[in-house]
Amino acid sequence: MKNIPPVIVELASDELGGASGAKLFTVLAVGKANTPRYPYCVANEKIATDIGRVLGLRIPEALLYRLRGEWHVFSCFVERTESGEGVPEGTAAELNRYFLERPNELHGMICFDLLVGNNDRKTDNLIFSQADTAVTLIDHANALFYRKTETASPGIARLESIEDNLSAMFDKKHWFLAGLTSWDLVDNWCARISELPSYYVESVVENLPSELLTDAERRAVIDFIEKRKKVLGEIISENLPLFPGLMKPD
Amino acid sequence: MKEVDYLYQIIRYVPDLERMEPQNIGIIVQGGGQIVSKIWKYFRPLGDKPDFDYSNFRKWRDFFDQEINGKQISMFQPPKSNPEFLEYLQSRCKSNYILTRPLCIVTQTRVIEEVCDYLYSRLVRSPDADREPALQPVRRFREQLQARKLDKHPKLKKDEYLHLPNGDAELFHWQYEKNHGSDQRVIIEPIQWMEKIRLTQIELDHVISAAKKVRRANLNALMVVLMDEVSAPTRNVKASTLQLYENYTHGKQALKDLDAEIISTASESEQLVERIENDLMELRA
Numbered sequence: 001m002k003n004i005p006p007v008i009v010e011l012a013s014d015e016l017g018g019a020s021g022a023k024l025f026t027v028l029a030v031g032k033a034n035t036p037r038y039p040y041c042v043a044n045e046k047i048a049t050d051i052g053r054v055l056g057l058r059i060p061e062a063l064l065y066r067l068r069g070e071w072h073v074f075s076c077f078v079e080r081t082e083s084g085e086g087v088p089e090g091t092a093a094e095l096n097r098y099f100l101e102r103p104n105e106l107h108g109m110i111c112f113d114l115l116v117g118n119n120d121r122k123t124d125n126l127i128f129s130q131a132d133t134a135v136t137l138i139d140h141a142n143a144l145f146y147r148k149t150e151t152a153s154p155g156i157a158r159l160e161s162i163e164d165n166l167s168a169m170f171d172k173k174h175w176f177l178a179g180l181t182s183w184d185l186v187d188n189w190c191a192r193i194s195e196l197p198s199y200y201v202e203s204v205v206e207n208l209p210s211e212l213l214t215d216a217e218r219r220a221v222i223d224f225i226e227k228r229k230k231v232l233g234e235i236i237s238e239n240l241p242l243f244p245g246l247m248k249p250d
Numbered sequence: 251m252k253e254v255d256y257l258y259q260i261i262r263y264v265p266d267l268e269r270m271e272p273q274n275i276g277i278i279v280q281g282g283g284q285i286v287s288k289i290w291k292y293f294r295p296l297g298d299k300p301d302f303d304y305s306n307f308r309k310w311r312d313f314f315d316q317e318i319n320g321k322q323i324s325m326f327q328p329p330k331s332n333p334e335f336l337e338y339l340q341s342r343c344k345s346n347y348i349l350t351r352p353l354c355i356v357t358q359t360r361v362i363e364e365v366c367d368y369l370y371s372r373l374v375r376s377p378d379a380d381r382e383p384a385l386q387p388v389r390r391f392r393e394q395l396q397a398r399k400l401d402k403h404p405k406l407k408k409d410e411y412l413h414l415p416n417g418d419a420e421l422f423h424w425q426y427e428k429n430h431g432s433d434q435r436v437i438i439e440p441i442q443w444m445e446k447i448r449l450t451q452i453e454l455d456h457v458i459s460a461a462k463k464v465r466r467a468n469l470n471a472l473m474v475v476l477m478d479e480v481s482a483p484t485r486n487v488k489a490s491t492l493q494l495y496e497n498y499t500h501g502k503q504a505l506k507d508l509d510a511e512i513i514s515t516a517s518e519s520e521q522l523v524e525r526i527e528n529d530l531m532e533l534r535a
Contacts, residue, residue, distance in 0.1 A: 088310055093316055178325060
């Protein structure tokens with residue numbers, strides 16, 4: 001008998017029917033809910049995840065469930081051995097080597113963070129899987145509406161402040177800004193981001209449960225992403241001192 | 251003498267995430283611009299945990315070693331001499347291997363290794379409990395079997411006769427059956443250096459004869475031979491002793507010719523025990 005909680009358990013229920021033979025399982029997942037310190041945690045995580053995934057970034061799916069009357073966001077990303085234990089999520093050297101060989105992925109991650117205003121990007125929000133030779137991005141609770149800090153106000157005020165001034169986004173250090181080094185890659189990602197369909201952004205936000213955001217907040221976050229997706233390249237070129245690896249564009 | 255401040259963290263293993271009862275398995279100390287660590291190399295969890303994932307423990311041990319002693323990677327790590335580095339390490343440890351928050355210790359020594367040794371002996375393992383692992387492969391093999399509790403594993407047979415397909419029978423030291431498609435039998439025989447070449451030669455003769463029997467009987471078996479390094483005789487020994495030594499060195503080649511796998515270092519012994527552990531785990535699954 002293993003002592004570790006199982007990752008997936010098939011339940012002893014009858015098959016649910018249907019040609020594909022659906023069954024019931026319980027799955028071990030990481031979960032978060034809103035707290036007084038993180039009043040927008042669930043909305044931030046869900047919106048940023050869905051946008052990042054449609055851009056082609058490797059981000060585990062965010063699933064919303066109501067638990068004890070509160071909305072939680074769950075995702076499954078813990079890599080385990082056959083014995084059920086968690087494995088190391090990659091050394092700094094492994095992650096460095098991975099991104100040196102794949103600068104496109106590094107640029108995609110940073111451009112995405114700039115799009116959704118996510119400043120919480122550090123090594124422990126990256127998971128390197130040796131089995132798949134892949135890096136997964138996790139934890140986007142500090143994107144978009146953010147949280148209250150000494151210098152930042154959460155909610156619509158946060159969206160407005162970083163729209164006016166990109167530096168306002170970095171009251172917390174983003175570790176990888178120096179990783180932007182190629183205008184070609186930046187341009188490619190900004191072009192991809194600009195093609196993000198408006199109907200998709202709207203549906204991601206509108207489909208959130210009613211308790212998570214007010215109508216005004218929904219409108220504000222849709223407008224924020226819609227405006228930003230078209231001008232991200234300009235925002236980056238206007239704020240070059242934040243990106244020491246990028247030369248002035250020709 | 252002036253007092254010096256250090257920060258330290260305890261590395262902990264949590265065998266059961268529901269119970270959370272961590273065991274201290276290592277120490278990290280930072281101070282005076284340096285960082286050092288000491289991890290219990292041959293750690294085995296307390297209590298009966300026959301399914302302890304030793305290979306995952308080694309992955310974590312390597313992880314700490316690389317993070318602490320490897321090259322500074324500035325974009326991915328805070329400077330190693332900065333207290334922020336300890337918080338970074340803590341954030342990288344989830345589930346069964348965790349770190350305490352950085353804790354403070356004030357001492358009168360400027361030698362960080364002494365602080366690390368002190369904390370390790372107080373919080374992880376006392377020097378009395380530490381026994382140096384054997385250097386020779388046979389003894390290391392026995393130690394590792396014991397440490398991993400494989401010596402009591404019901405599927406690893408010890409000192410049992412094996413009946414061969416051609417009607418012969420042979421006594422083997424350790425044996426088990428691999429059963430994931432191959433049905434192969436794994437036979438492990440030791441040739442231990444017992445300070446007397448004649449005794450070692452008797453073991454060698456027995457193993458060569460057994461290997462020949464196995465091959466003659468066409469048994470689907472992997473023959474593994476643990477061979478200790480034998481000290482070369484001094485110049486003034488009898489010619490017969492010299493002859494025995496030469497026989498021993500030639501014996502290794504004879505076993506290779508019989509398709510035996512030769513384990514001749516302590517680290518190879520450890521790898522062999524790991525393989526056995528994995529095979530036996532698969533049998534249970």
